[in-house]
Amino acid sequence: MSVQKVAVIGAGWAGMAAAVAHAQAGRQVTVFEAARTVGGRARAVQATLPDGTPVTLDNGQHILIGAYAESLRLMRLVDADAALLRLPLALCFPDGQGLQLPDLPPPWDALLGIARARGWGWRDKLALLRAAAAWRVAGFRCTPHASVADVCAALTPRLLAEFIDPLCVSALNTPAHEASGQVFLRVLRDSLFSGRGGSNLLLPRTDLGALFPQAAAQWLARQGGKVVPGQRVQQLVQRAEGWQLDDSSGGTFHHVTLACPPWEASRLVADIAPQWSAVADDLRFGAITTVYAHASGAYLPRPMLALRSTAQHPAQFVFDRGQLDGIHGLLAFVVSTSQGDRAEVEQQVLAQAATQLALPALTLVQTVVEKRATFACTPGLHRPPMRVLPGLSACGDYVEGPYPATLEGAVLSGTATAANY
Numbered sequence: 169m170s171v172q173k174v175a176v177i178g179a180g181w182a183g184m185a186a187a188v189a190h191a192q193a194g195r196q197v198t199v200f201e202a203a204r205t206v207g208g209r210a211r212a213v214q215a216t217l218p219d220g221t222p223v224t225l226d227n228g229q230h231i232l233i234g235a236y237a238e239s240l241r242l243m244r245l246v247d248a249d250a251a252l253l254r255l256p257l258a259l260c261f262p263d264g265q266g267l268q269l270p271d272l273p274p275p276w277d278a279l280l281g282i283a284r285a286r287g288w289g290w291r292d293k294l295a296l297l298r299a300a301a302a303w304r305v306a307g308f309r310c311t312p313h314a315s316v317a318d319v320c321a322a323l324t325p326r327l328l329a330e331f332i333d334p335l336c337v338s339a340l341n342t343p344a345h346e347a348s349g350q351v352f353l354r355v356l357r358d359s360l361f362s363g364r365g366g367s368n369l370l371l372p373r374t375d376l377g378a379l380f381p382q383a384a385a386q387w388l389a390r391q392g393g394k395v396v397p398g399q400r401v402q403q404l405v406q407r408a409e410g411w412q413l414d415d416s417s418g419g420t421f422h423h424v425t426l427a428c429p430p431w432e433a434s435r436l437v438a439d440i441a442p443q444w445s446a447v448a449d450d451l452r453f454g455a456i457t458t459v460y461a462h463a464s465g466a467y468l469p470r471p472m473l474a475l476r477s478t479a480q481h482p483a484q485f486v487f488d489r490g491q492l493d494g495i496h497g498l499l500a501f502v503v504s505t506s507q508g509d510r511a512e513v514e515q516q517v518l519a520q521a522a523t524q525l526a527l528p529a530l531t532l533v534q535t536v537v538e539k540r541a542t543f544a545c546t547p548g549l550h551r552p553p554m555r556v557l558p559g560l561s562a563c564g565d566y567v568e569g570p571y572p573a574t575l576e577g578a579v580l581s582g583t584a585t586a587a588n589y
Contacts, residue, residue, distance in 0.1 A: 173410075341504045406559075463530045
């Protein structure tokens with residue numbers, strides 16, 4: 169039997185996961201990437217500190233968790249897993265209040281963490297324990313059209329503001345009253361209530377391109393595959409013998425995996441799979457803004473802190489890059505469900521840093537606005553299926569699956585695409 173030739177369109181996390189899985193299955197893989205670098209929406213960007221020092225940052229500050237089993241497996245496979253800082257889950261604010269879980273097996277980590285949570289009264293703690301018990305009894309399931317606000321209705325205002333809202337926007341990038349309760353409960357089940365270490369925070373100690381996609385591209389080359397950067401596929405043509413990309417110069421592929429953003433995948437299949445394309449076009453998207461700011465001597469008590477987010481102080485989290493990748497004095501502020509123009513968000517974040525972190529002298533370094541960072545994870549959302557046509561599939565954090573738009577959702581879909589070849 170001849171070796172099966174596979175084209176993967178897109179070199180983000182989903183695309184590189186698919187490429188690795190196809191190669192492991194003995195297929196000849198070529199990855200086509202429109203950008204000059206790999207990584208997709210989790211890639212490296214270049215910037216300059218106020219003193220002129222060049223630094224490598226990210227187009228968005230991502231968090232992984234210990235329950236991301238497929239992401240961790242793939243990073244180990246391509247020798248990239250050492251670049252993560254593992255910490256027990258902590259949603260702590262600058263004043264020291266908040267939740268921190270001890271390093272214990274579940275449910276003891278959650279029980280002790282909730283009992284010790286600073287700033288929470290016993291009414292708050294008992295409400296969360298009761299809700300967690302009810303979620304567990306229900307199998308972490310709810311009606312398909314329930315929102316996060318619905319499934320958390322029994323919780324106190326403090327818990328909603330300081331626990332549920334930060335978790336919801338960080339995981340689903342969708343406000344609690346609009347976000348899918350079922351997807352949120354699945355995230356809670358697989359993180360807070362999975363095996364020991366499942367809730368751990370895994371903070372990247374290098375840029376996101378180096379964390380997996382670049383290492384995966386090097387691994388793929390050693391297996392005989394290749395990544396072709398700077399080449400945007402314009403057309404898919406179905407032939408009796410397989411698929412052609414653009415003209416016939418690249419030959420025919422037995423299978424094509426669409427690992428590009430949903431709007432690009434929709435464009436490529438609009439004429440040949442209009443129903444699939446229509447479902448992809450119906451997805452709504454939310455923005456995430458990452459504001460990088462620097463001050464000599466700026467330092468946080470933890471590598472990551474939660475922030476109290478309001479309309480005027482929009483950031484939900486701040487990361488100390490000095491404690492992660494050695495860029496001392498550099499802070500990364502994350503604004504999920506970001507609204508407003510870039511300049512307004514920047515000024516609001518600087519004001520928030522002065523108020524909540526007592527850091528009035530920060531200098532802006534770079535602001536990255538991903539206008540279509542994630543799909544809006546709403547109740548009952550109809551997501552496009554993995555299979556598009558025979559020999560043509562799609563992967564990415566937006567296709568059918570149990571998770572929101574996360575790195576784990578992306579790589580799971582990539583691996584599954586190759587397994588369902």
